[in-house]
Amino acid sequence: MARWLPWAVGAVTALFALGPALGRGYVLRYDMVFVPDLSLPTVLRGADGFPRAMPSDAVVAALSTVVPGDLVQSLALAAVFLVGAAGAARLMADSLGSSRAGALVAASAAGLAYVWNPFVAERLLLGQWAMLLGYAGLPWAVAATARRARPVVYSAGVLRALVPAAVGGFSSVLLTALTAGPVALWGRGGMRRAGLFAGALAVVSLPWLVPSLAAGAAGAATDPAGVEAFAPRADTPLGTVGSLFLLGGVWNANAVPTHHGDPGLVALRLALCLAAVAGWLWWLYRERPAFGAGLSVAAVLGFAVALLGVTAPGREFTAALIDLWPGFGPLRDGQLYVAPLALLQALGLGAVVHWLTLPSARSEADGGAGGAGAAVGLGAGAGVAALPVLLSFGLWWGAQGALAPVEYPDAWREAQAAVAADERPGAVLVLPWNAYRGIDWSGEPGVVLDPATKLFDRRTIWNDDLVVGTPDGGVVVVEGEDARAREVARVLDPDPVTGMPERLDGAELAALGVRHVAVSAPVDNRFWSGVDGFSVVVEGADMTLLEVLESPVDAEESDISGLEVTGGLVTVGAIIWSIARSGSSLGSQRTGSERGPGARKEIP
Structure with missing residues (x-):
């Protein structure tokens, strides 16, 4: 019993702490x-x-x-x-x-x-x-x-x-x-x-x-x-x-x-x-x-x-x-x-x-x-x-x-499958241009990193800047580290509130290696007016996937270096x-004590 009690404590704690999660x-x-x-x-x-x-x-x-x-x-x-x-x-x-x-x-x-x-x-x-x-x-x-x-x-x-x-x-x-x-x-x-x-x-x-x-x-x-x-x-x-x-x-x-x-x-x-x-x-x-x-x-x-x-x-x-x-x-x-x-x-x-x-x-x-x-x-x-x-x-x-679990909407899975089925290379641009935001279908109201940034089987480009509120009511913007995202941001010039650009230019995005645009939020139909160079692949209440018709430039995915594989x-x-x-466990050795003249036994 003494051997398994620590694991039992951990298992019971996990159950009561996580519950529905x-x-x-x-x-x-x-x-x-x-x-x-x-x-x-x-x-x-x-x-x-x-x-x-x-x-x-x-x-x-x-x-x-x-x-x-x-x-x-x-x-x-x-x-x-x-x-x-x-x-x-x-x-x-x-x-x-x-x-x-x-x-x-x-x-x-x-x-x-x-x-x-x-x-x-x-x-x-x-x-x-x-x-x-x-x-x-x-x-x-x-x-x-x-x-x-x-x-x-x-x-x-x-x-x-x-x-x-x-x-x-x-x-x-x-x-x-x-x-x-x-x-x-x-x-x-x-x-x-x-x-x-x-x-x-x-x-x-x-x-x-x-x-x-x-x-x-x-x-x-x-x-x-x-x-x-x-x-x-x-x-x-x-x-x-x-x-x-x-x-x-x-x-x-x-x-x-x-x-x-x-x-x-x-x-x-x-x-x-x-x-x-x-x-x-x-x-x-x-x-x-x-x-x-x-x-x-x-x-x-x-x-x-x-x-x-x-x-x-x-x-x-x-x-x-x-x-x-x-x-x-x-x-x-x-x-x-x-x-x-x-x-x-x-x-x-x-x-x-x-x-x-x-x-x-x-x-x-x-x-x-x-x-x-x-x-x-x-x-x-x-x-x-x-x-x-x-x-x-x-x-x-x-x-x-x-910490309540939810299921991804069907349109999200359809967009994931459509990108996976496309054999032509190119990145996926994720909009709105806000990394963390509320998602209506995500259950408990809260903020989450847009799941579309991890949904697809290819490189995604998203806004990795972090906006944090301060106690005095201001905000601090921590600049992201993705240089390619900064290039795309200059082209998009998105609205700072909605995270959506006024227009999309297929040629400009293709020049940046973009193959698809995933809009992981409800879209106003006026957003598409006057937009050329795209075709709609998936259109749902919470996910719209667009395909850039012009072939992306320098869209080949970077290979994994041999040094990284070796590491x-x-x-x-x-x-x-x-x-x-x-042995198979993380650790089973006793650490013992450093007993000296001042150390005492367990039972006085």
């Missing part, structure tokens, strides 16, 4: 866009700019060749809770080194708190499932990097633990480096472990690292305006700093769960977080887990990065760094870096439960004497373990309906080797 249909929410029959070759070819969807979209496309795309989405969402809860629970249980009832309750509390908190809720409502998959893998990475073993065994264990980060892509790898890097560095032999860990990170990064270097050579850049747009914001009465400590503070107000800012709930969550940090410090002093000091450093560093966006000087400093080198661009989204603190608080809450259940340990050591005290301790521990769910009920059952094969091969070398 696990049913048939597609959940569309901000960046979370799954489509039927996602094209793997198109994903691999990519587009201009940083390959943010690699390799997550490639994995989804590969799996979609075997099972329907909506089931792939359900599996991906469930994996966040299953892998995350099991990882935190096993990290706690292995560190306690006990199979007694109290230790199991403590491990369950850690697993539950790690995946049921404002950070997970807000990022899920932003649709950042791939990043959350990497977040779910952090406990496994911490356990693997804290282990002391021979280089080959150590590397195999780390590579195996980095599978979620490898699928999640750039943000996931970055969070893993921040969280597990200090753990690898800490203690005797830290430089050797850190070197092996860095090598493993480099290997799993190849699928996005190689094309990103090519994109950099093509002139892709990071807009410093994103610092203001993505800065943390207060979503509780405690202000921005307090919201970050409570693992909230996301930049998008529409991603804040229901009742998240209620004063009563905020006060209780603050008490819970303070107790979790106190529990962590107590456990750190008492047990000295091998990863304890490193994770503490990672949590402090991550919180410091998050605080950069809180003040004007901090934002100016971050913008200056991005101006100096675009590689500092990930620092824009500061709230992302409270992830190590989320793991620390989850384990700290497990330590609180461990402390509450110590009477049960004494009872077992005394042969069962003092059973009443043991029962009270276990009951109190179980009550504390349930508090994260009770205090963050905005995540219940698909975020209270915000992907190296990553896949390394992961297969690591699994074959050290």
Whole structure:
């Protein structure tokens, strides 16, 4: 039972957190866009700019060749809770080194708190499932990097633990480096472990690292305006700093769960977080887990990065760094870096439960004497373990309906099939010229990245600029990275409100390599008046597909470079080797404790 309990906790948590999102249909929410029959070759070819969807979209496309795309989405969402809860629970249980009832309750509390908190809720409502998959893998990475073993065994264990980060892509790898890097560095032999860990990170990064270097050579850049747009914001009465400590503070107000800012709930969550940090410090002093000091450093560093966006000087400093080198661009989204603190608080809450259940340990050591005290301790521990769910009920059952699946209209599937049947090359231009917008048929009202940008089996051209509202009522426009999209925008000159151009010129679009125009919104018939050079292929209430009659210029799709293929094969091969070398699970080793004169045994 002890072996399977962490996975059971994750499975139950996934069921109650996702609810209807696990049913048939597609959940569309901000960046979370799954489509039927996602094209793997198109994903691999990519587009201009940083390959943010690699390799997550490639994995989804590969799996979609075997099972329907909506089931792939359900599996991906469930994996966040299953892998995350099991990882935190096993990290706690292995560190306690006990199979007694109290230790199991403590491990369950850690697993539950790690995946049921404002950070997970807000990022899920932003649709950042791939990043959350990497977040779910952090406990496994911490356990693997804290282990002391021979280089080959150590590397195999780390590579195996980095599978979620490898699928999640750039943000996931970055969070893993921040969280597990200090753990690898800490203690005797830290430089050797850190070197092996860095090598493993480099290997799993190849699928996005190689094309990103090519994109950099093509002139892709990071807009410093994103610092203001993505800065943390207060979503509780405690202000921005307090919201970050409570693992909230996301930049998008529409991603804040229901009742998240209620004063009563905020006060209780603050008490819970303070107790979790106190529990962590107590456990750190008492047990000295091998990863304890490193994770503490990672949590402090991550919180410091998050605080950069809180003040004007901090934002100016971050913008200056991005101006100096675009590689500092990930620092824009500061709230992302409270992830190590989320793991620390989850384990700290497990330590609180461990402390509450110590009477049960004494009872077992005394042969069962003092059973009443043991029962009270276990009951109190179980009550504390349930508090994260009770205090963050905005995540219940698909975020209270915000994550409801829908089916794509028939006209969308017809347009997808028509483009796939056209053997002539050329890109698909997606209109309206607004990346994120509301879609009438997408169920719960909200904003989503236009699914037409991923629907077709060829290159799509769409507006990748991001418009973000500011607290003072203004807007910040973060310029996109696709150079070809900027060229098309100059030709279209679209209305900034509707995203539709006054007219379409088939010859101009053909000169830019456009073969089809997909209008994924209701169209006013006056829009077509005086438009020449197109034929209507599909016309529906929510999708109109036009074909450019003139042959596109330079419309050949770019080939996948041999270097990119080699990078992907190296990553896949390394992961297969690591699994074959050290077992099929993500990680099963115990991290142990660094016991010294000040360390104490479990039962005083």
